[in-house]
Amino acid sequence: MILTCPNCSMRYSASATAIGPAGRKVRCASCGHNWLVDSGGEEQGTSVEAKKDTPEPTSEPAEAISAPEPEVETQRPRDPQVAQAMRARREAERQKQKRRRAIGAWTGIMASFLLVLASAWVFQVDVVRIWPKTASAFALLGNPGNLYGLEVHEITAVRKTRDGASVLQISGQIVNVSKREQPIPLLQAELLDDKDQAVFSWRIEPDQTRLQAEQSFGFVTEVRDPPPGALRVVIAFADELVQPKSAVSEPVKHQSEPTTPPVEERGSGH
Secondary structure: OEEEOOOOOOEEEOOHHHHOOOOEEEEEOOOOOEEEEOOOOOEEOOOOOOOOOOOOOOOOOOEEEOOOOOOOOOOOOOOHHHHHHHHHHHHHHHHHHHHHHHHHHHHHHHHHHHHHHHHHHHOHHHHHHHOOOHHHHHHHOOOOOOOOOEEEEEEEEEEEEEOOEEEEEEEEEEEEOOOOOEEOEEEEEEEEOOOOOEEEEEEEOOOOOEEOOOOEEEEEEEEEOOOOOOOEEEEEEEEEEOOOOOOOOOOOOOOOOOEOOOOOOOOOOO
16 A cells, blocks of 8 residues: 655555554654554544544554665676676686785795895804804805904915024914904914925914904914925914913014025915
């Protein structure tokens, strides 16, 4: 049945079951007006407010009649080719998003990996000291790992005669190539023959125990009566660190006696 609001003329559709055989009081959802409707759908009076002598039921509240919501019809493509094209388009979009997520993940992984490599390169002295096996990896990259952060430079070797004895005087520089203070290890010196075989070796204890960042200091050592076949000198760092010296030896004095041609020398830093 069709119900019309006496106040604002808004029309509603209601079933006879909802009204019931005894009629029912209804309320307009648009203006809020209340009125009575009998089982035949006819309005009894213009309004509830106007009929003061009609008793109103108190056991049941007025039922609001609201406008029915329009049904939304979902239109599906009837052409199978159109439906297939839409499915393919959605699948392509999903694959595109999947590739974007994968690229983003790999980009993050590569950025983290490069950051680790850059940090290891900058702090390679500390890395090699903590993990000595990484020295070979740095060597493959063209920068052999420096366990000590120090290098030996400017090695010179001169053979002299003093008090009728042959003396080989060797000097050089220890350079701190790192960005922090480093302890100074003992030096390992070797004399090599023409076949690069060691004919004599000894340890050198530098006069300093520590060296500031990017600083250097010189050392001098002598070998009395060196083997006659010694042609080259190799100086590297030993594994032991220098302990505090109880006494410092006197520096080598300039010799007034004539010298022989210098020994061929070679230096190395580790």
